[in-house]
Structure formats: C-alpha cells, structure tokens
Amino acid sequence: MSDTDGVRRRRFLKATGGVATAGVLAGCAGGDGESTPPEALGSDTDSEGETDDESEETDSAPDDDLTTLRLINASANTLDPVATVLSTESEKVVQMYDGLVGKPHGGAGITNLIAESVDVSDDGTVYTFTLREDVVAHNGAEIDANAVVYSWERLAGSSNSTSDYVLLDDLGVAHETDDEGNYVPGSLGVEATGDYTVKVTLSSPYYAGLDIMADASFVIVPEGIVGDIDGYEGEISYDQFTTEPVGTGPFEFENWSPDNEASVTAFDGYYGEAPTIDRVHWQVMADPNAQFNHAMNRNVDVFPVPNAQYDAEKVSVEETDDIGREIGTYGPLQNDETADYLRIAGLSTAFMLFNTNNVIEPARKAVAYVMNHEQLSSNAYKGRLTAGYHMTPVSLWPGGPEAAEEHARENYPYGYDTSDIEAARSLMEEAGYSQDDPYEFEIINTPGSTNDLISQELRDQLSAAHIDLQINTAEFSTLLDREFAGNRDSGLGSWGMSWADPMNVLALLYPPNTQTTNNEGVESAPLVGLNWTGTDASERAREAWQTMQNNKRDTEEDRQIRADAIRKLEEANWEDCALINYGYPSNERFSYDWVDMPLFGELGALSKYADVEIDTDAQPT
Template identity: 65%
Template sequence: MTAVAGCSGGSDEEVPDELDDGGNATDGEDNDESAETTSDGEKTLRLLNASINTFDPPANVLSSANEVIFQVFDGLVGKPEGKSGVVNQLATEYEISDDGLTYTFTLTEDVVAHNGSSVGAADVVYSWERVAASPDSSSAFLLLSDLGIEHETNEEGEYVPGSMAVEAVDDRTVEVTLSSPYYAALDIMSDATFAVLPEGIVGDIEGYDGEMEYDEFTTSPVGTGPFEFDTWTSGEEMAVTAFDEYHGEAPMVDRVHWQVIEDTNAQYNYAMNRNVDAFSIPTAQYDPELATVNETQDNGLQVGEYGPVQNGDMVDYLRISGLSTQFMLFNNDQVIEPARKAVAWVMDHEEIANSAYKGRVEPGYHMTPATLFPGGPEAAEEHARENYPYGYNESNIEEARLIMEEAGYSDDDPYEFEILNVEDTTYEQISNDLRDRLSAAHIEVSISTAPFSTLLDREFAGNRPAGLGEWGMSWADPLNVLALLYPPNTRSTDNEGVSGNPLVALNWVDTEASQTARDSWNTMQENSTRDDAARERWEEALIQMEEANWEDCAMINYAYPAAERFSYDWVDMPEFGELGALSRYTGVDIDTDAQP
C-alpha cells in the first residue's frame, strides 16, 4: 500500500509556448546535459520520480519508492502489471489446505540475489520476520493483522519475535499458517512489503548482526528482482540495471533511469523536451478536450491518444478508474474537532472534482473507493447522500461559522491552523479556496509548502497540522485503505512520548469514535473470509468505520483519482490494471532509433 503526500497538479510557472526545431523549450530548463544518455545499443527507459526516503520494503509507504522497489525485489507472488490476480515470482507453485489456513509455497530453484548469494526458504522467513519485528517496519499490521499469520503476543499485546508461523520446511519449501481463513491472503502476499531479501542482509531483528548497515541498505538495496540497484543521488536521480542472473523473464531494456524532479511543472517541461519516455500531465496543463479514447476494455481501461502536447507530439494515453483515494488529513492533536468539522462543512467535493481537477477525479465521501463499497458505486452515493453529516455536494459556510462560535471563537478571536502541502498547483487551489471560506467561519488558515522529504519528517514527527494527500491501494480490499483509519496505525512518534511508525500521523486515539473504528476494524478482521455468513457483519463494520471517521473528521475524503499514463510512440509499455500505473518494466521495449 502506498501513501502519497502530493500528486499531479502543476505549479505557477508557465509552460513555454515556443519550442525550437528540435522540440526543446526555448525559455524552459535546458536539460540536455542532465538527460540520460545511452551507449551504443543500450536501451534505457527514462522516467521521472519524486523524492524518496527509503528503499526498504517494510519501511516504505510511498509510491515513488515502490516504483523502484517493484524492479529490484521479488516476493513469493506479485502483481507486476497492476492487474487483479497474482502471478508467481519466487514461488513456482503453491497449495492451500482445505481449511484455508495453511499455504505451502515451492520456491524456484537457483535463485540468486544481487549480492551473489543463493536464495531459498530461510530468506523468506527472515524477510517476513523483518516485516513483523523490525523497529523500522511500518507494515507489521499487514502481516499480523490483515493477513493474520499465527503468532504470539506478550502481556502488552506486542508481537513476540520469532513466534510467527512462517516455516522453512526445507530449502525450497515455505509453509505459512493463518489464524483464520482470508479470501485475499495471496493478494496481501503480493504487496511489495513482502519482498524477499537475502537472509541477514541487515541486522535490525533478533539473531542477525547484518552484512550491511541499515542506512546503507535503505539507500542501496539488495533484492532478487529483474533489475539490480545502480545509483541514487538524493534529490537528483536514481537508476537500476538489468540483472544478468535473474531467474525469470529477462528485461528488454538494459537500464531504467529516473530523473528526480519534485515540481510538477518542471516535470512537464522536462517531458516536453523529450527527455523521458513516459510521464504524467499536471492538471494545470491538462486539457480534457485533447484526450481521445479509441478503446475501452472489459476492465475499464481506456486506450487512446492525447495531444498535441506542448511540443506538438501526439502521445499514447491510458486511463483507468483506479483504486485510490484523495483526502485532507489532520493531526487530531493539533487541529481541534470543531475546526475539522468546519472544513467538512465548507468543502464542496463535486466542485473540487470538476474545477480543481477538471473532471479527472470522481467526487467521494468514503475512504473506501466506490467500486469496493458494499453494493458498489450506487450504494456508496446513496449512503453518502443520505448520511454524510456535513452536506452532500455543497458548501455551507453558515454551519461552519456556527460550530466555531459554539466552540468559543469569533472574528475578534479566530482559531488558527496550518495546511502544509508539497508544492502543487491543484493542492494550492483547493487549500486557498478552503482558507477563503473558513475565514468567514472564524478560522485563519496559513498555507505552507515544503519539499516532500521535509513534509514527511514533519508528519511522522507529529508536526504537520493538516494537509492534502492520496493513497493508492495494492490490492482490491477496503482493509488496504481503511488501515489509515485504524487508530494504532495513526500514532506519531512524539505523541505523549510514545514511539511509533505511523502510516499517516493523525493521532486519532482516545475518542469514542476512534474506539468504534478500532472495534469495526477488528470485526472486519474476524469476518475476513467474506463468506455469506460473515459478509453482512463485515459490511456493517465497514460502514461503521467510515461513519466513525465522519463523526470526528480525522480525515476527509474528497475524491477518487484515475490512474493515467502518457507515453511517446517510441516506447512500448505493457498496459496496466485497476491497481494503477506502477508496474514492472521487464516488458518495456524501446525503439532506440526513434528515441531522442
């Protein structure tokens, strides 16, 4: 699963109107020297990315890092093209016991890690133990709670290291035992969190000294994937190269290079200079009239073309309604409940979707994407229309004003809080609009921007009062996104002196609604078989969890974005599914004669 603190939007800089004969922007950045070059016959896929803080799979919560992790690591199973249904990676086959509790995986022979070590069942046990026991892991709940692997806990309810029911039966056989059947168990196991590392590569769990220092591993990871890590210069670039001893299908390109550019307008200029092969278009530069859909596939994937873009080219275009959600998050310790509810009262979800995002997103009111809501999109719309407490598709400043006056605030004594975002024109537009409306409700909002790494540091330390974000799902189960609302996953590292690795630092604890959310989560876990007997309890608990969030406004969902990709005609990239455009690049091919 993937948290994204900023998404496509653009900046205030204008895109150059004139280009020279070579297609390069005459008044934009001159990127010829920084563009990736290739040696004779070498194929390099050139892409863009944003800042990254770690490449360690269980520690990472960012899609920007996942894009690299997908290339460098294998799991037992995976979803290399973002489509539903898992495929074998390190496993050649698996068996599921009749009671649905035991999964037995047979591993591929002669798997070699990028450091030259052989990889087998013991490496799987080690890697999964790191997910559960490493102090750097942000994903223990995925394994212990979502997947529900049998394990022991101490008197404080904490995981007992080494007690997890993941066993190396022999060199090539791994046996995994769950506490109860779970219909999406293989989907969870396909998440990048469950990537397999060479045993003992880092020593952050009991019994291992570590071949590499942890900081070294997080910036120069070692996996078993089709690409091995090559280079990373923070804030500038990163690259992976094809691994000659890969056990599976060899990549068709020799190298993947990412230029690191945070500003989305600068990214667009870089793409218009033809320095990359595939890219996104910020909403500020997006024109829906330029998108032509030639085919809509059974899974909803739209295939077509877009353009002409700024440099005059027509580009290939893919779009699918993905499993992502966009929201405003709050540190509940720093922004009082009446102010959070005032934001909900003034926020017009439909206006955001149609104006700020030019119709590229669908308005939403639940953290659960509408396609996964019990009963589907129509049921989600009906539930929100009839039950959302703060007005459906409208902005009500008067109610926001009343709630703040009841809390003791006035024009002479307004409440103040900060919205902190990455630099992004769409986020800026939404934040400015909220600020203007809240000013009439006795709230003064300051709007700040920060580099992505700085923003993350502040959020996880509990010092980001509010901001806009996005979460992309790794498998089609609402638990994948509702994990953001499970109170134990929201505690920041300095909250009341308690240390933690939050998925998102809401500090949503110690309220009646947060306890309801916790109980609802547990009920969903207990009924994760989703058979007829359990489905009704599961669906009721999901709705209770969503409504508990409404009650406290811990987060405010406002839209569901689509997954899109734009690419030049000299690159042939596999299509992606409903889980989005992040995919493995083994199937990418490039016409080097046409590539600039």
C-alpha cells in the same frame, strides 16, 4: 504521482522520526498534502512549483547499443525493500526484486513468481508454497526455502523495517510478543519444511492473504545478505545493501545517485522470461514543471503532465475496456507530439485531515459544510479526481459504486454536491465565534498549485463562517515531523492502497492508529496524526474496525459482517469529521508512441517494466 508530496502507500512507517512512505504517499496515510491526481507512472513527490526553470539535465550516457526505458521521478531514500516508504523507492524495488507471488502490471490478478505453486488449508490459515528450483539472486546465491524465512524474518524483526505491521498485523502471520507487545525474534510462523517448500501460518484466516503477500515489502533476498536480525552476521554491510541492492528480479542494480539519477540493467540469470529491454533509467527531478520541460525535450519516454499544464480537452479516449481502463491519446503537446494515454480509477483516496486535539469539532464540521466535492474535482483537479464521500474507494464499497453513491447521497450529514456556508456559519456562532472574534487554525501542505487552490478556496468560504484559516507550506519530511509530533492542525492528504481491501485504507480511521501520544503522554507511532479518541463516534469506529478484523474469511457471512462494519466506521468518521474524504485520484500514464508499455491496473504504479518494447529507430537519442 500527485502534485503534492508523493503518494503515501499503506506500507508507511514505524515512526520514531517522521519518515514518509506507500505511495499513494508515498501508501501511506495522513500527513501529506497530496491532493492532485497521480499524473504518471514513476512520478512521486510532485510539488507543482510555478517556476519555468528547467532543471539541469544530467542523464547518464548509456551504451548506444542498450535499449533504455527513460523515466523521470523524484528522489528516494533507500532501495532496501523492507525500508521503502516512498513510491519512488518501490518503483525501483519491484524491478530488482521478486516475491513468492506478485502483480507484475498492478492488476487484480496474482501471479506466481518465485513460488511455483501454493496450497491453502481448508481453514484458510496455512499457506504451503512450493518454490521454483532455478532462482538465483543477482550475486549468484541460490534462492531456497531458507531465503524466504530469512527475508520475511527481516520484514518482521529488522530495526530497518518500516512495514513490519503489514506482515504481523495486516496479514496476521502467527508470532509471539513480549510483555510490551514487541515482536519476539525467531517466533514468526514461517517455516522451511523442505529445501523448496515453505509453510506460512496465519493467526486467523484472511481472504486477502495472497494479495498482501504480493506487496513489494514481501520480496525475497539472499539468505543472510545483511546482518540486521538475530542469527546472521551479514555478507555485506547494511549501507552497501541499501545503496547497491542484491535482488532476485528481472533487472539488477546499476547506479543510484539519490538526487540525480538511478538505473538498472537486465539480469542475464533471471529465472523468468528475459526482459525485452536492456536498461531502465530514472532522471531525478522534484519540480513538476522541470519534469514536464524535460519531457517536452523528448528526454524521457514516459512522463507526468502536471495540473498547470493539463488540458482535459486534449484527451481522446478511443476505448474503455472491461475493467474501466480508458485508452487513447493526449495532445498535441507543447512540442506538437501526441502522447499515448491510459487512465484507470486507482485505489487511492484524497482527504483533508485534522488533529482533533487542535481543531474543534464545530470548525471541522464547518469545513465539511463548505467543501463542495464535485466542484473541487472539476476545478482544482480538472476532472482528474472522482468526487467522493467515503474513505473506501467506490470500487471496493459493498455493492459497488452505485451503492456508494446512494449511501452518501442519503446519509452524508453536510450536504451532497453542495456548499452550505450558512450552516457552517450557524454552527460557529453556536460555538461562540463571530466576525469580530473568529476561530483560527492552520492548514499546512507541501507546496503545489492544487494544494494552494483548494486551501485558498476553503479560506475564502470559511471566512464567511467566522473561521480564519491560516495557510502554510512545508517540505514533506518537515510536514510529517510536525504531524507525528501533534503539531499539524490540518492538511490535505492521500493514501494509495497496496491491495484491494477496504481495511487497507480504513486502518486510518482505527483510533489507536491515529494517536501521536499514548495514554502516558509518550510519543506514539501513528499512521496519521488525528488523535481521534474519547468520543462515542471514535469508540464505534474502534468496534467496527475490530469487527472487520475478526471476520476476514472469504464467506458470504463474513462479507456481510464486514460490509456493515464498513458503513458504521465511515459514518462514525462523518459524525466527528476526523478526516473529510473528497475523492479518488486516477492513475494516469502519458507516453510517447515509440514506447509500448503493457496496460496497468488499479495498482499500476508498481508495474514491472520487463516486457516494455521500444522502437529504438524512433526514440530520440
């Protein structure tokens, strides 16, 4: 998706190590340098190298009679749905697994999948699902209410789960904890009340409950398939499950070589409408230039266009629909073809993050003064990012985009649509720094031309404000290890949202989620390594977050309370500059005209491919 290190999705980590997510990166938060637009459905960690070398083409040779959708992305680490943290992993998971409900084309609407119907209690705390009775998994196992209980218990209690907090905290399913605050196995408020009925009890009502249940981590697997939770021995080993998964979706596992390729094939026993294609194949390449060269040789059907190759003049928008999707063409490409083009403002946000223990407040504010968000959008991103000032995407801001612009224009403390180097210099001089004695800190990102351009521009501007900015790069996993150990001063990052609720991204600004160590100095498990605590502003942020958590009903009163809390939390972050948001990347798709793909919505990176159509006579072989 971006030319940095993979969109971190919100379903990120339970970090005892430093494994990244979901999505954008891959929705997750804070430690990646993702700073370019999501360039194509299926691209994850885009470290836009400057080499022109083509990667070795190692596409497997499928049966000529199979209609195959050919895609390209970077590597993945697991295919276990409760363990996925990268968007490259989630893209495959949603093909092989179904949940009770879902968003097959990444839009706002929720579709019943394994659930035939759902009833919500008047107080909004009890969801009663009636399941279809014709669902079987890829291994032939029947999917019933016990399979749902098992699947969600794995999400809550498996040592392999990286998304337990999404179920227990974000959604807030009722459960018990021990004296240390850990989940007590078997206490989850998910109960089989009949062979095909399941009751889910929340600790408090949440208007976005079904949206969260549509997330890819909530998919259903056969009961007892692996024994990584209490009470189940497991039908297969965990290693086998994560590399040869057994799901319930329209496609079943065929092949996976993490550094080479992956593929799935249409599942003949699928309960829903049969897929219109026989196979999906992903070629694994990390280098965006290699990906692009591969696409220019017509080896894939859908592909990314990295910033280095992108030309905004080649975009021709023929239609903008009622939800803001821009539909048209892009071309000519380097191979003289014209691609079909789709763009929509995604639910993701891009920012510069700081470890506030390592970078002093005047230096953080100096960065805010010199950073021109609009110029960054047009120059570094070539218009593929909408400039912004809030962590909350403008489509989710209380009152909408116009209200977001008005709030930022009237209240942003560091200058709207401008770069104020003089104010930054005065601030650093008041802090005791000068041209002869500059302040030093490091920005570290994954390799990428957009990251480099932004960092170099900041370095040049900050040098006039008595700041010596050191620029370094690291691979994604190394970068995250450093961040969550408290050893990353600053970096460029992005967060891809999994459902349309500001709390999904504002969790990054809840101070307890930012601490790399707890009060006893023990390593913690942050969402982003800001260490933002101990200030008046961080305390206001904590209170605002808790106010949102305590008012999650779908009522006008609660909406107004949440709206006020959103503004307070964003303004608290402005005061301390723990994160500096600079915009919202677009979701884009480039595809050849022999493939017909349904339009995706604002969460499009998680689309299913079951109803893709391909003109095999036109598709190169």
